[in-house]
Amino acid sequence: MLGKISAFDVRECQFVVGRQQEIALFSRFLDNRMSGGGIWNLYGTGGVGKSTLLQVYRLLAHQQGACYLLLDSRDFSHTGHDLLKALYMQMKGVPPESDPQSLLEIVLDEIQELARDRKVILALDTFEEMSGLEAWLRDRFFKWLPEQMLVLIAGRQPLKGPWLHSPVWRERIVRMPVEHLNREAAFDYLRRCGVTEEERMVRMWHHSMGHPLALSLTVATQWAPDQTLREDGMNWFDDIAALWLKEVPHKDLRRIVEAASVLRQFNQEMLSYLLEEDINASLFESLTALSFVQPSERGWKMHDVMREATCGLLRERMPKLYRSLMERCAFYYAEAILHKSRKADVSWEVVELFYYVEDYSLRAMKHMAAREKYYWEPLTDSTIMDAEAYVRDRLRTRKSTSLKKIDPESGLEIQIDLSAQESTYMIQDIDLAAFYKMDSRSVQLLRSEEGQAVAIAVLVPLHSGTIPRLSHDPVFGPFLANLAPSDRKALETPPDRPAGWFIRSLDYGDPTDPTYIAEGMKLTNAYMCSRGILVISPQPVEAVKQVFLSLGFEQVPGASHCHYDGTTPTPYFIIDTREDGLRDFLVRLLSQSGMNWSPSEEASSPKSGQESRWTSWNLTAREQQVAELVVEGHSNPEIAHRLQVSEMTVKKHMSGILGKAGVKNRVQLIRRIIGQA
Incomplete structure (x- = not known):
């Protein structure tokens, strides 16, 4: 059930520069040239390349046949039980129904089994958002992991407090600050991207100050017809965002980008709901192909720096549109809470709702x-x-x-x-x-x-x-x-x-x-x-x-x-x-909050409304499961993963569901189910 490595992933890693020491250390671990595992604490500012380094490690682990488990803080609700479920999903598939202690024992046993014949690495990204889990991780989970297992913790701040109070934890933690790129590494990156003019490289290095994301976006702007590097003293990230938005091929994609910046995580159905129109697959693929749009367990996400900058520009330029999008986000999560709350945990949706x-x-x-x-x-x-x-x-x-x-x-x-x-x-x-x-x-x-x-x-x-x-x-x-x-x-x-x-x-x-x-x-x-x-x-x-x-x-x-x-x-x-x-x-x-929301009848009475809908549509039990997962925003591969069937089988079920529901595509199905059609 572990993630595959694509040719795209391999090519992306070839653009990583300035991390030779960190990569060499990880290679030594994989080659058994260093004893034990422990905790490696990668920390640095947003956009400095921590997530990219974790992806390089993932590629190296895959090449060596190691087991690499990667969790982002936004991929699960921040409880020990949900973390365990997310881990089990990567290792085996849909986790069994069990209480938190039993699932903890099941996951630990599975990890012990994996560690018998190969290296096992657990990577936790954006760890600063998991602060409330730190005591649980220390006292209930990490201390029972195999001694030879490596844990990677990536966040904006180094581990502090109780992590350093105990001599046992102190001796197991390796601090690895992820710094901005120096001049040599930045020039190396620019050459790999086709920038060879010395004066231009100096200018890019100076304005980006070696911040990897800023440097990457600076390279992206060089092909814009009206691209100019700004004068010192301006907000560099906001300036890059403005330049980047000018480079979007057409206004439809730019509009989608602005809408995506209002959402902390998104998928095709959510953007369609937000903009009240069908977002076709081609347009959505153009969005997800952008370098700072990244996949997550719940869909896609923009890099924090770019999301905040783009959202800020939208708020300043078009306040009415910004307010409208914020309202639609709130309506989406309110509908989701009503629809799901009788049959599933909605703590993640509640957190998202209160953001708006x-x-x-x-x-x-x-x-x-x-x-x-x-x-x-x-x-x-x-x-x-x-x-x-x-x-x-x-x-x-x-x-x-x-x-x-x-x-x-x-x-x-x-x-x-x-x-x-x-x-x-x-x-x-x-x-x-x-x-x-x-x-x-x-x-x-x-x-x-x-x-x-x-x-x-x-x-x-x-x-x-x-x-x-x-x-x-x-x-x-x-x-x-x-x-x-x-x-x-x-x-x-x-x-x-x-x-x-x-x-x-x-x-x-x-x-x-x-x-x-x-x-x-x-x-x-x-x-x-x-x-x-x-x-x-x-x-x-x-x-x-x-x-x-x-x-x-x-x-x-x-x-x-x-x-x-x-x-x-x-x-x-x-x-x-x-x-x-x-x-x-x-x-x-x-x-x-000044939002006039009228919940749909189906969301208000999810149990009776859903049962009558399934009956009227004559869905089979398996089709009902697929339809419910579609409403929750899962893609066909994710549904196949959860139900442990092939993607082709999911597509067949989707075809049957669409025909019985009398709709043409997933977006129309979502709208009909939650009462928006």
Whole structure:
């Protein structure tokens, strides 16, 4: 099931320059001229060539008969379970249905088997987006891999914090900074691209400063009729983007490029939906043939530098079109959440949706937030002491706080005043070890780039294993007692399918820091579309209440507790996305951002609508599977991979589906299924 190497891949690697040392080191590993495996940490700025180097390694591994597993952070939702599923898909195909621990054992056994007779390499690209997985990777996964296996970690920053605290991890990590190209390497690249004039090479080297992507785009501009190198002092990447857009052969492709820049990942169907027209295969192939459009597990993606620059130019030149495309992106993901949520995990779609939709309170916090990188890290056995130390320090240093922020777009003001006692209500008397033991998913720490714990969240999954214990919790117990017996029984689901989540604590080291609050909001957003309930009982302060009401929560009537100060009745707030609740919540969410969205009938009632559709179309069971995967955006080769059939078989099924549905192509099929025809 491992990826094949094409002649195109081989030719691409022949343009790689300035990486002789890194390539020689990897060759030594493949040739058994160095002992053991370990972790190689490749790091450097965006566009510097980390992903390209991983592709060179992939080619070399293939030539030596080694097993090379490559995962990009955008190819899976950032949980250990989803990472394991993505790995298993590369090794064997569709993973078996199993709980996280069982799948972990299955994947480890499969890797051990592969490592018996050949080299095995695991490469993780854009690792900066996997920060919340670092503790899981260290404590649950990497330490059990074969000793001779090599792990490649590529990201914008070097591994820090806990990776360096342990002498065992320190001795296994090899730091490999990926630098800009020096003059000699840059000139070598330019010659390979056919640029031989000394003066022109000096000019290109000077303006690109040796940044590989900038240098590559500079070469691409030399054939444009009106191409001129810009003067110093201008934004080089934006300038390159403007030049590149002029080189697109025709306006139709340029329009597709601009639309693709608004999407973080895309495929042909998504672009057709976004632009409300059929994008033919030829035009889409022209887009994917561009050098900075790269394949991903979920379709295609533009390189981050080019995407951000192109998107910025579109926003400045055509703000109305930009706003329209942003709305269509939000509508696409909202429809996808409604359509898929009853039968599949939609955490990835939710993350994408919230990229396009923000309520004013979150927007205000994000506007004031710092640009430093923070990440939520699930608690593990080795980090419990960190969490407990955080709580002790917060209680010791608590003080009154006052937070006042302004939304830059609407001008709405947020002001929250808390006494010293109120600021720590949600962590006083909390037993983190008990919640962790109850369900290991319950506690998460927000960490800075340096590894410092700056906030904590206790989000307890509601299921048959936690409900009996939560009935004795002084905060959640009264909520359960207020439920009718049938409503309480409905929460006692199997542990692998929680009925919802209870936010027992959401506490920030500095309650006035908008960065921490914005990160907390983003975390809770991920649980808002789970087709379950999300419950919280925050500080009994009117301003806090209004924040949660603005986020789409509703106050639970007739239920309260007095645990925080012993006297003040404190209410509960809930988001219930079961049944039609998810549809109503998404409508409110988009409406708060000024987007008037009317979900299709099929998406609003996916179960009954889908069953009636399959019945009316007379699809076979296998045709239904293929149709569902088409809706999710998978190509024919991906569908064949998932169903473990040939691509020819998938094409035959597609022909049958199109005929029964009365449509001519995949785009029309997608539109009809999600109600857009």
